[in-house]
Amino acid sequence: MNPDALRIGAVVVAVIALILLVTRFRLHPFVTLIVVSIFLGLACGLPPVEVIKHFEKGFGDVLSFVGIVIGLGTMLGGMLVFSGVPSALPPGWFPLEAKNLFHGRSFSPRC
Numbered sequence: 001m002n003p004d005a006l007r008i009g010a011v012v013v014a015v016i017a018l019i020l021l022v023t024r025f026r027l028h029p030f031v032t033l034i035v036v037s038i039f040l041g042l043a044c045g046l047p048p049v050e051v052i053k054h055f056e057k058g059f060g061d062v063l064s065f066v067g068i069v070i071g072l073g074t075m076l077g078g079m080l081v082f083s084g085v086p087s088a089l090p091p092g093w094f095p096l097e098a099k100n101l102f103h104g105r106s107f108s109p110r111c
Contacts, residue, residue, distance in 0.1 A: 003045075010043040028078075030071040 014036050021032045034055075041051035059067060080086065 007044050010040060014040040014043070028075050030075065 018036045021027045
């Protein structure tokens with residue numbers, strides 16, 4: 001079989017997996033993008049060291065560390081909001097309430 005056809009098939013499978021993992025299984029899109037991109041690099045025949053090297057280069061020299069920290073931080077913040085931790089903290093710790101930010105509507109992570 002043609003190697004280009006295998007690569008195109010791997011891309012199609014990766015896109016379908018990405019959509020299913022985010023929508024059906026409700027995995028975080030940031031983690032899903034990382035996992036699917038690594039598996040796609042391996043499926044295209046790159047050695048694991050090259051996959052990581054290309055991932056870092058594609059993510060950007062500056063954002064290779066900062067972007068991952070921001071992505072993981074937003075995941076942690078989403079989990080905290082979903083678990084109800086902010087509502088258990090004293091109201092004086094936050095100068096603005098979430099209802100003020102959303103014009104009287106409370107924030108729901110499943111919007």
